[in-house]
Amino acid sequence: MTVTEAPTExxxxxxxxxxxxxxxxxxxxVDRAARFPVETIDALRAERLLGALVPAExxxxxxxxxxxxxxxxxxxxxxxxxAMILAMHHIQVACxxxxxxSAPLRAFAAEVxxxxxxxxxxxxxxxxxxxxxxxxxxxxxxxxxxxxxxxxPVISYGRYADGILATARRTADSVPSDQVxxxxxxxxxxxxAISEWDTLGFRGTCSQGFTLTASGxxxxxxxxxxxxxxxxxxLPTSHLLWASLWLGIAEQAVSSAQRFVQKxxxxxxxxxxxxxxxxxxxxxxRQQFAAPVEALLARYxxxxxxxxxxxxxxxxxxxxxxxxxxxxxxxxxxxxxxLICGIAGYREDSEFSLGRLLRDAHxxxxxVNNDRIAGNTAQLALAQREG
Amino acid sequence: MTQLNTTVAExxxxxxxxxxxxxxxxxxxxxxxxxxxxxxxxxxxVTVMLxxxxxxxxxxxxxxxxxxxxxxxxxxxxxxxxxxVTG
Numbered sequence: 521m522t523v524t525e526a527p528t529e530x531x532x533x534x535x536x537x538x539x540x541x542x543x544x545x546x547x548x549x550v551d552r553a554a555r556f557p558v559e560t561i562d563a564l565r566a567e568r569l570l571g572a573l574v575p576a577e578x579x580x581x582x583x584x585x586x587x588x589x590x591x592x593x594x595x596x597x598x599x600x601x602x603a604m605i606l607a608m609h610h611i612q613v614a615c616x617x618x619x620x621x622s623a624p625l626r627a628f629a630a631e632v633x634x635x636x637x638x639x640x641x642x643x644x645x646x647x648x649x650x651x652x653x654x655x656x657x658x659x660x661x662x663x664x665x666x667x668x669x670x671x672x673p674v675i676s677y678g679r680y681a682d683g684i685l686a687t688a689r690r691t692a693d694s695v696p697s698d699q700v701x702x703x704x705x706x707x708x709x710x711x712x713a714i715s716e717w718d719t720l721g722f723r724g725t726c727s728q729g730f731t732l733t734a735s736g737x738x739x740x741x742x743x744x745x746x747x748x749x750x751x752x753x754x755l756p757t758s759h760l761l762w763a764s765l766w767l768g769i770a771e772q773a774v775s776s777a778q779r780f781v782q783k784x785x786x787x788x789x790x791x792x793x794x795x796x797x798x799x800x801x802x803x804x805x806r807q808q809f810a811a812p813v814e815a816l817l818a819r820y821x822x823x824x825x826x827x828x829x830x831x832x833x834x835x836x837x838x839x840x841x842x843x844x845x846x847x848x849x850x851x852x853x854x855x856x857x858x859l860i861c862g863i864a865g866y867r868e869d870s871e872f873s874l875g876r877l878l879r880d881a882h883x884x885x886x887x888v889n890n891d892r893i894a895g896n897t898a899q900l901a902l903a904q905r906e907g
Numbered sequence: 908m909t910q911l912n913t914t915v916a917e918x919x920x921x922x923x924x925x926x927x928x929x930x931x932x933x934x935x936x937x938x939x940x941x942x943x944x945x946x947x948x949x950x951x952x953v954t955v956m957l958x959x960x961x962x963x964x965x966x967x968x969x970x971x972x973x974x975x976x977x978x979x980x981x982x983x984x985x986x987x988x989x990x991x992v993t994g
Contacts (some may be wrong), residue, residue, distance in 0.1 A: 653948065653949075695929075695930040695944070695945065695946035696930075696946070697943070697946055697947075697948050698943075698944055698946075745943075747943065747949075751949075828973055831973065831974060832972070832973075833969075833972055896950075899950055899953050900953070902953055902957060903953045903956055903957070903967075903972060904972075905966070905967065905968060905969045905972060906969065907969040907970075
């Protein structure tokens with residue numbers, strides 16, 4: 521499909537155009553077949569959006585996280601799997617451009633923008649119980665080359681990625697928490713599938729498990745400790761982009777409910793439709809959802825260059841709280857919209873169908889499980905002090 | 908770090924050994940050894956902090972709640988000195 525360009529459009533309009541003209545067209549098939557949304561990712565590539573977070577001096581669009589979140593949020597309305605892939609790609613790029621200071625890593629970031637490479641992530645590992653701050657696999661150095669083998673229960677869209685950023689212990693002698701982030705290029709890695717991806721929602725992310733085997737120049741191992749990369753960039757970026765994505769899902773459900781009520785109102789002009797009161801309540805929930813997402817994005821942008829401020833307990837507690845509230849509210853909003861649309865929302869063949877949105881929404885609480893986040897917040901709360 | 912109070916430092920070492928969940932034996936650490944490199948996680952550092960607070964009946968103020976405060980036995984001793992714990 522050819523996407524018609526309008527040069528004066530805003531970023532949100534651009535995302536909406538790709539969303540309606542490409543992502544929405546293929547979303548049902550992507551979902552049904554649990555297939556990679558190649559059309560949408562190619563459309564993003566064609567408009568250079570995979571390089572959104574790469575600085576302009578490296579050939580990227582030089583967007584900030586709020587701009588990237590704007591696109592993710594809009595795209596989520598049309599195909600949440602596509603939006604999740606874009607969000608996860610952005611998270612990797614954010615880590616790469618902030619922490620990959622060596623010349624080869626800078627060159628790789630430039631290549632991401634130039635060739636519109638798609639980056640994936642291998643942070644979890646079989647046998648470490650889902651805690652991404654521990655690794656059992658280790659980087660092996662031989663002269664100026666590294667090699668790495670990692671058994672990862674999930675590498676989202678790994679088969680379609682041009683590069684995978686993997687965590688590993690710094691050396692074979694390092695403790696599990698002494699981790700580094702390694703850039704593994706497509707041309708020097710292999711993936712052996714260990715599991716399939718047949719899930720309730722986010723089916724298009726193709727988040728299979730793999731044994732990843734990679735090698736490359738040692739300079740593709742980031743010098744910065746992963747502990748720093750995680751706190752400073754990966755965690756806040758992930759939670760802000762994901763919350764923006766879930767907000768997009770919620771906004772689509774609200775939009776369906778609103779259109780449904782308006783349609784009912786036109787049918788019988790003598791009464792206010794029964795769903796109108798519920799819609800009013802839903803608009804309150806939508807506002808409660810959107811406000812902290814936008815506020816925390818703004819706060820992160822103010823402190824993003826300050827590793828100490830991003831590691832502050834207050835900020836980490838807020839980011840964790842956002843993850844839990846946003847992932848809970850998205851299910852709540854879609855559920856409320858379902859009550860408003862009634863059987864039309866429940867049907868799979870109506871213009872008000874909410875089924876895919878509801879299934880995708882349920883992924884929010886279980887991807888990085890809310891109970892894990894709550895446990896982390898509980899520990900932070902023991903140390904939190906008033907300033 | 909030349910004026911470290913031995914008693915405080917040794918008690919900190921005991922607490923780090925008990926609650927730090929380190930890969931190494933705390934007795935083998937110097938006062939400047941990097942505790943994070945020895946396996947201290949941010950989760951365990953909170954437990955160490957609470958144990959230190961209980962031991963000397965102090966409370967770490969917000970400005971000391973940063974990673975570097977718990978980076979070594981010597982750093983914890985220095986933070987305690989700031990809170991008036993020297994003897």
